[in-house]
Amino acid sequence: MKITFLGTGAADWDINSYVHGEEFRRYSSALVDTELLIDAGPHIFHFAENEGQPEILSNVKNAIITHSHWDHFNPEIILKLAENNPDFTLWGDAACLRAFHKRLGEENTSTINFVELPIGETHDVGGYMVTALPASHITHDPAECSRVYLIEKDGRTLFYGCDCAWLPSETWAGIVNKQINLMVLECTCGELAINDWRSFDHNDIKMLENMIIVFRKYNYFAEDVRFVASHLARELHPDHATVAKAMEAFGATPAYDGMVLEV
Numbered sequence: 001m002k003i004t005f006l007g008t009g010a011a012d013w014d015i016n017s018y019v020h021g022e023e024f025r026r027y028s029s030a031l032v033d034t035e036l037l038i039d040a041g042p043h044i045f046h047f048a049e050n051e052g053q054p055e056i057l058s059n060v061k062n063a064i065i066t067h068s069h070w071d072h073f074n075p076e077i078i079l080k081l082a083e084n085n086p087d088f089t090l091w092g093d094a095a096c097l098r099a100f101h102k103r104l105g106e107e108n109t110s111t112i113n114f115v116e117l118p119i120g121e122t123h124d125v126g127g128y129m130v131t132a133l134p135a136s137h138i139t140h141d142p143a144e145c146s147r148v149y150l151i152e153k154d155g156r157t158l159f160y161g162c163d164c165a166w167l168p169s170e171t172w173a174g175i176v177n178k179q180i181n182l183m184v185l186e187c188t189c190g191e192l193a194i195n196d197w198r199s200f201d202h203n204d205i206k207m208l209e210n211m212i213i214v215f216r217k218y219n220y221f222a223e224d225v226r227f228v229a230s231h232l233a234r235e236l237h238p239d240h241a242t243v244a245k246a247m248e249a250f251g252a253t254p255a256y257d258g259m260v261l262e263v
């Protein structure tokens with residue numbers, strides 16, 4: 001599996017202030033190979049159009065959604081993906097469908113294939129074995145269960161956890177014996193926001209450090225496991241190079257828009 005980061009920012013990045021060539025993060029989203037999209041926020045086509053990869057989303061067959069916050073789920077973008085590919089399927093909590101209805105009306109949802117991914121279950125999503133596990137992160141929909149995803153293919157395992165503060169016990173129990181090769185964890189709050197109120201819904205850099213120290217101490221996951229941080233807030237982190245240096249100290253790497261990693 002290959003992962004391409006289409007966006008690595010939290011919801012405080014303003015797309016109108018994007019200047020090509022300058023440091024910028026779009027709303028967080030990632031593409032696995034060319035087919036499986038994780039989160040479909042409003043900026044993904046901006047990535048395609050401005051980063052010299054106009055066709056990067058043309059083969060997306062499935063999108064798995066972590067939660068219905070607008071930086072992760074945009075109904076108009078879902079329609080555009082479905083227009084590009086008649087076999088397109090949307091996967092996630094039923095809250096995604098409710099948000100879709102609310103925004104665009106029920107008549108438009110008839111064109112969308114939606115499959116609910118219940119928490120704790122593993123489903124074959126276009127050849128990827130995808131498990132949804134709970135995230136500690138709530139939305140305005142009280143019935144929604146935000147989730148993180150485990151994605152397995154060809155003996156390799158990817159964990160994607162944006163947005164999620166720390167790891168709930170159920171999620172830890174679901175991954176502790178997995179041979180995870182690449183773990184994408186969120187780090188909304190950086191060194192400019194230690195002990196921040198947002199740390200009940202998001203990780204700060206100290207939480208990230210503590211988790212990774214524990215993972216490494218007990219050799220959890222695969223021998224070659226790597227830890228990557230995404231969903232960095234514009235106002236809560238210094239520049240990328242400074243963040244990279246801070247994270248290097250505990251064995252993590254901050255992602256950037258356009259970063260490609262082999263899982």
Ligand SMILES: [Zn+2]
Pocket residue numbers: 010011069071072163231
């Ligand atoms: Zn977010």
Ligand SMILES: [Zn+2]
Pocket residue numbers: 067069137163
């Ligand atoms: Zn969120």
